Amino acid sequence: MAVPRIPVRIARPAGLLSAAHRAWLRHPRWSLAVKGALAASLAWFVALIAPAPFSEYPYYAPLGAVLATTSTVVRSVRDSLQSVAAVLVGAVIARTVGLLPLPGLLELAVVVGIAILCVGWRIFGDMGSWTVMSAIFVLIIGSTDGLDYIGSYTGLIVVGASIGIGINLLLPPLPLTPSELALGRLRHGVAEQAEVLANWLEDEGPLDPDEWEQRRQQLFPIVESARAAVAQAREASRANVRVRYKRNGYWMASLMRRAGALSTAAEVVDEVVRLLVEWERHGRDDVALGKDLRPEFAGTLRAFACAVRAAETEDVGDDTAADAVGKEAADAVARLDRALEQLRAAVRAAQHSSQYDYFVAGALAVALGRGADALRA
Template sequence: MSATPPTELLRRARVATWLHPRWLLALKTALAAGLAWLLVQPVGGDLGQYHYYAPMGAAVAMSTTVVGSVRTSLQTIVAIAIGAAIATGVGALDAPGWLALGLTIAVATLIAGLHLLGSMGGWVLVAALFVLVIGGRDPGAYVAAYLGLTAFGALVATAVNALLPQLPLAPVARAQARLRHRLAAELDGLAEALLGEDVVHESTWEEQRRRLEPHLTSLRELVAEADDARRANWRAGRWSQTADRRYTQARALERLAGCVDEVSVLVSDQRSAVHADEESARELRETMARAMRAVATMLRSADEDPVEEDADDAPTADAERTVAELGLLVAQLASLDDKHLPAAAVWVNLERAVEAWA
């Protein structure tokens, strides 16, 4: 059996880190922590007792994005400085140990909630306790070592991250795929309800809409992270077209989720014009149902491979055609009266979804 060429191994490794960003994050964290540890070994004196704070700072500061590393580094350093100041201030009161500990914890816990500190607010309490308990009789030297070495480790992590930046688009693609399939199922259900004789109760659709929210929240968070990753990223230009496409699709999916809300209201409201017995209302229901089913099929057939961008054009073409038919019908009905305006909003959102995958 022939050995795998190095270029093929490199390609596989690149694809693996693309599909699983956590792997590269783990490697970068280990590399940054190891470098920080090696670089502080020559440091002696008071700092020499606390070399381990350098790799700790590197591990804390590492992120999938360069901007994230900078933000986390600054928040951590500020949190440690605040915690150290609290412990030093309480220590100066010369209060009994139990009282000093209680005051430190109370004040640090309050300040840890500052929005400025973000997710690193917990370090206020940790730093305060470390300084109070470990700092002993020379808190100044301990604070200098703790703060300085942690900051140095964070700097090393930021440098490593800048050299090996990530652009986590694969998690965005997977989140989109989950939301696409959920939306496709909802659209099919709504299409069936539109053509059915019985009106489905609003509570039924409310339960289904709640199922969409976790998928939407996850997608928003991942898109925000990927957007952060493009900043200060020398590799971002290579994937800018793919990234822009993912963002466009994510926005379209969010709007489509809103469209599901609007259609569910139409379907569950017996007073809606779409439920009228008129021939125009029946035609609208049928056309809207066809358009929703076509968009659902398009969403299911959309490319789910986060590396490649090829996809079958037939479902998209069918969705374009049926949504265009819905648009013509809605325009015709809207010119007669305004009771079909909700249907126009549905058409607009379906059209935007099609445009995002066209």
Template sequence: MTGRWRRVPAAVHHAWVRHPRWSLAVRGALAAALAWMVGVVAPAPFSDYPYYAPLGAVIATTGTLARSVRESLQTVAALLLGAGIALAADSVLVPGALSLALVVGVALLCAGWRVFGGMGAWVANAAIFVLVLGQGESADYVGAFAGLVVVGAAIGTGVNLLLPPLLLTPSALALGALRDALVEQLDDLAGWLDDEGPLDAAEWERRRRALYPTIEGARAAVARSGEASRGNPRARRHGERARSQARQAEVLGTSAEVVDEVVRLLVGWERSGRAEVALGPRLRPELASALRSFARTLQDAGSDAGPDAGAAFARSLDGLQDVVHDAREDTGDDHLVAGALVVVLRRGADVLSG
């Protein structure tokens, strides 16, 4: 029992770094609670609307450190513009459906400005709040609304600064999933060429497209990790790991493009039902061997592909190129598709060699 309990902290930490949503929830809850306490003790009229402070805190803690600063500024700008639109309308129009429609229409037009990014909706929200809830005390309401959101956003940014997310583990997991998917695709493709011959076009088009969600998931995870590293004091302690992961992302991104193009060429020119295929029985085994070598190189490269990682793969491509050359000499055919496959696969070998 004692040994089991000793493993609990490690298991909790493992789950914590795998699922950044948990740390986001903790940061958001802490920032909202602190912002609420500040709003309650603030002088009037701020203390009349303390719930706007947690709103700003949650906005600031739902992303990375760099994003929290940017989105906080965008939100405040959107709030001030929306409040200004409502105040201008309230000063010249009689309150009612017509004034509300006009305010919302103008606010929605302004919400599309690039300067607001994803926070543009707050222009219309602020305009509605000020027009509907601030009647009779517009100045006090606008000051409290905007001021408390600013204070809450500052608290949320401070919490993000003290507990900054780094997100290296989720991106590492996403890259690992992409590596596994590419290795499986290459092995399956090599096995098909050896055992089945020309490809079933519909089947391999489906397989090619099935990789897209994994590729996009890895790209998004790496982008979030890179954003989380900007201005993050924890990034200095994990600099080598972050650089290794960036290198891995480059290798796998290029490899994914190579695999996609190889399948495209084979689906177009080495498919079943085609009167004259591009490779035929003589070249298919050599291409299958090169694809297996590509898969092994990807699998063995780990998180940091060394300078010699693609050497074996490059040698297998030399063998494939020699066979293609001999086939040209023997048959007089150009074998353009086979040559194109060698060129495409060379790109994969080059990125693995670094």
């Protein structure tokens, strides 16, 4: 079932408050810092009023709290469980090695060595480094207090993490605005590369392989950045009460739809450049396009770039503006369809009037057609 498209507009107060609000939405790390500070403070207070021996080591509670508030809701729970498991394993390593009659320096080396071997265990995920930290703390600080220290250390980490998870559940992150900005950079990068390629084909003819391979690779970081931002937003939406609000829910669905379309558009441009670098360059007799098809293909590339630039954006104001944006995007795709039909006809005509088969030219048309289908969805 198609996702209803409604305009999504961020509420913007006036003046300085408006600028602060936009900056806050553009930098989700700021909200993470505030939540981390709040969680750490609450965890410290709880640890101070806890009975002994917990109150003797209150500084471990903020560690667990900060860990649980620096990521999404689902990841904070997973990271907390993994870190507690790593802490326990590190403590067991330190206490077990401590039972052996080893001199201090050798004892430390053995503990650290075994703990480092455990860091890569899949069960710990990204929290494996806590194994080493826990082992060293228990070996050095907890050597005199034994099980009291281990219990306090682990228990305070759990308490702090629980506080952090609770705050994350009440104020869950949902970084939609940074994802929109990343998609905007991707949209601009894909369209710009298509336009520059079209100009090159008309003005310069065959491609310079070294230059265009470098141009092709320059788009990779933009694509990866957009995919990472969208993946973070997708993960943040899980177990997130903010997605239940109709506006955020529609915005999230729209974000996923447009991310898929732009990702396909980027793949199409990459494939086009890759094929042209190989088949439309100096030194080849059986070029992909030749001087007869280059202008037609360049025009289709420009139509593709226009369709990418006209792809729907989230901040469209009211219903009237949303309809206008949707119509502009549909018109751009319709122009791309017409350009593709002309390109296909030109390829067929070239095949009939030449000794070359122009298979690569047909593949280029198919690639752009895939891009048009993605932008139409």
